[in-house]
Amino acid sequence: MNPPNTPDDGRRPTAGAGAAPPIVEAAGLTKVFPMPAGPVVALRGVSLRDDSGESIAITGPSGCGKSTLLHLLGCVDTPTEGSLAIEGRDASRLSDFERSRIRLTKIGFVFQRFFLLPMLTAWENVELPQSEAGAPKTARRARTRELLDYVGLADRAGHKPSQLSGGEMQRVAIARALANRPLLLLADEPTGELDEATGEQIVELFDRVNRDGTTLVVVTHNPILANRARRVLPMRSGRLIMESPASSIVAREEGA
Amino acid sequence: MSIRSALALFGLTALPPCAAFAVLSLAASPVVPAAANEARGPAADISAQLAASSPSDPPGVLVSRQLLEESGLAVGEVVLFSADPRGARPAPFRIVGSYEPRPDPMRLGSKRLEARLHLPDLIALMADPSDPLASESVASVNVALHDRKDAAKFSSDLISRMPGLIATPTAPPPDEADPFVVLERFHLAIAIVTVIGSTAFLLALMAMRADERRETVGILRLIGFTRRGILLEVLVEGLFIAVAGAVFGVLFATATQGIVNRFFQWRYDTALVFVRVTAPIAARCIVFAVPLGVLAGLVASWTLLRRDIVALLRR
Numbered sequence: 001m002n003p004p005n006t007p008d009d010g011r012r013p014t015a016g017a018g019a020a021p022p023i024v025e026a027a028g029l030t031k032v033f034p035m036p037a038g039p040v041v042a043l044r045g046v047s048l049r050d051d052s053g054e055s056i057a058i059t060g061p062s063g064c065g066k067s068t069l070l071h072l073l074g075c076v077d078t079p080t081e082g083s084l085a086i087e088g089r090d091a092s093r094l095s096d097f098e099r100s101r102i103r104l105t106k107i108g109f110v111f112q113r114f115f116l117l118p119m120l121t122a123w124e125n126v127e128l129p130q131s132e133a134g135a136p137k138t139a140r141r142a143r144t145r146e147l148l149d150y151v152g153l154a155d156r157a158g159h160k161p162s163q164l165s166g167g168e169m170q171r172v173a174i175a176r177a178l179a180n181r182p183l184l185l186l187a188d189e190p191t192g193e194l195d196e197a198t199g200e201q202i203v204e205l206f207d208r209v210n211r212d213g214t215t216l217v218v219v220t221h222n223p224i225l226a227n228r229a230r231r232v233l234p235m236r237s238g239r240l241i242m243e244s245p246a247s248s249i250v251a252r253e254e255g256a
Numbered sequence: 257m258s259i260r261s262a263l264a265l266f267g268l269t270a271l272p273p274c275a276a277f278a279v280l281s282l283a284a285s286p287v288v289p290a291a292a293n294e295a296r297g298p299a300a301d302i303s304a305q306l307a308a309s310s311p312s313d314p315p316g317v318l319v320s321r322q323l324l325e326e327s328g329l330a331v332g333e334v335v336l337f338s339a340d341p342r343g344a345r346p347a348p349f350r351i352v353g354s355y356e357p358r359p360d361p362m363r364l365g366s367k368r369l370e371a372r373l374h375l376p377d378l379i380a381l382m383a384d385p386s387d388p389l390a391s392e393s394v395a396s397v398n399v400a401l402h403d404r405k406d407a408a409k410f411s412s413d414l415i416s417r418m419p420g421l422i423a424t425p426t427a428p429p430p431d432e433a434d435p436f437v438v439l440e441r442f443h444l445a446i447a448i449v450t451v452i453g454s455t456a457f458l459l460a461l462m463a464m465r466a467d468e469r470r471e472t473v474g475i476l477r478l479i480g481f482t483r484r485g486i487l488l489e490v491l492v493e494g495l496f497i498a499v500a501g502a503v504f505g506v507l508f509a510t511a512t513q514g515i516v517n518r519f520f521q522w523r524y525d526t527a528l529v530f531v532r533v534t535a536p537i538a539a540r541c542i543v544f545a546v547p548l549g550v551l552a553g554l555v556a557s558w559t560l561l562r563r564d565i566v567a568l569l570r571r
Contacts, residue, residue: 076478076565097482104480115475115569129479176479 021088023106023183023215024050024073028082031068031238042068044238045082052183055206055216057229058240065238066219067188073217074107074186075099087183104133108177108185108214112192114169116161122148122172123157129179147175151205167198174205178214185209187218191225203228316352318372322525324354326369337371339382347381349373359528361439367525398426455548462556473560474568483561490557491550498549502542509533 031043042065058066071077075091084091086102116125126147130140148154151171161169177185191199203225210216218225226232233240314334331353336346357368383390401407407425414423476486513531520530
């Protein structure tokens with residue numbers, strides 16, 4: 001079986017090929033949430049570069065800005081200050097429509113709460129993003145079958161989320177995230193609602209996804225999942241405070 | 257002849273479509289109960305006495321269905337009519353048939369206790385015995401025309417032919433004070449209030465329904481669905497639901513109009529038709545309902561779509 005996202009998918013070369021811009025390049029990202037009691041600064045000048053095929057784990061205490069950073073990287077939210085480039089394109093200048101297209105075709109999301117559509121079966125949940133992206137029916141079917149097989153749920157294709165366990169739902173969510181062969185997979189506490197054994201299965205699956213060519217950024221409290229990443233970026237109070245020395249990718253805190 | 261009961265004359269109201277009869281409208285309880293034979297009913301008592309005491313066959317009279325039922329009368333029986341509320345100078349009449357009074361929304365609550373007499377009989381009944389010319393004259397006569405539009409021409413024609421006669425149309429201009437026109441305006445006002453009220457209700461309902469789909473919309477936005485795409489889907493869904501709802505409403509109204517009419521006809525003892533779903537009404541319903549439904553869906557959905565994805569997905 002072909003992996004879900006490999007360089008020979010014809011999408012982009014892996015890191016080290018040289019010419020390709022980084023998948024995500026953030027510089028001085030700041031995010032301020034206006035609140036009735038006064039503005040809350042969630043991110044303070046975070047810079048990050050992520051090349052193809054890498055895996056990054058962002059860790060830190062609750063409220064330190066991990067999820068906010070992930071939302072900005074995934075074009076789910078917009079920064080108050082700073083710049084974000086997706087494959088060299090300035091995301092701050094993209095329209096809502098273009099940002100939606102980026103989320104649809106270049107970025108996959110996996111969340112703690114799975115966020116599967118409850119009225120759809122596992123098959124339909126995986127097929128939905130492909131349908132929105134305009135993939136032909138035969139290609140969609142083949143890809144959906146391939147992905148459900150890849151995450152080990154080929155026999156649960158017709159089941160709705162309510163008929164699946166937490167681990168199975170998360171695997172469907174991963175399959176859906178990979179549906180359009182994204183360049184980047186963003187995961188926010190993907191093992192947060194799973195028991196240890198099931199969490200390890202998900203960790204294995206993420207490992208495999210990354211090995212098969214998908215760039216991974218995971219926000220997690222799970223040390224097992226964090227240690228599997230090639231780089232671990234701890235955060236405190238909206239800042240990245242250190243980076244893995246083994247990494248070939250620059251991650252720094254602006255002004256630090 | 258001992259008159260122990262009488263039908264009280266209420267007033268001359270209108271000529272029936274058949275010009276040979278005039279109409280008597282009778283008070284709600286025109287028949288005074290007979291003391292001697294209550295078991296048979298007062299009217300039967302009267303007619304029995306009259307039948308026994310009248311040597312020649314009395315003139316015929318038509319009575320309204322309501323009067324027939326109210327008084328327990330039957331076709332063929334003889335009754336007494338009097339122009340005097342106390343029953344003085346009664347005249348016998350034989351019931352030759354009954355009729356359904358023309359439904360009149362202005363008289364919805366009143367019982368149509370009426371009778372139709374031949375004009376000469378009516379004149380004779382109404383005549384004052386102290387006035388020798390009483391049977392030769394009437395104070396006023398109502399004339400029903402086939403087409404009410406001819407009323408003005410008819411009255412002017414009569415006046416020109418009979419100097420001294422006052423002839424005026426009794427029916428108001430059809431577009432002004434006609435009861436049905438007034439009713440239709442009343443219905444229109446009710447319809448407008450209903451539409452405004454139901455639109456507000458629909459909007460609130462759709463806003464609640466949309467909020468139930470908050471997370472679904474958030475997920476769709478998260479995985480890359482555009483606002484425009486979601487709005488388009490809501491539009492198609494809203495259009496389908498609105499059309500289905502409008503068609504269902506029309507079919508439901510069509511199916512239940514008979515029940516509604518029968519209930520109110522029973523309740524008010526009238527042949528008046530209260531509900532009638534016509535093709536223009538059905539078309540108007542659909543023309544109003546579909547855009548309103550779609551608009552309500554779009555407005556409710558837009559309240560969700562304008563929020564950012566994180567807010568949509570937040571618990």
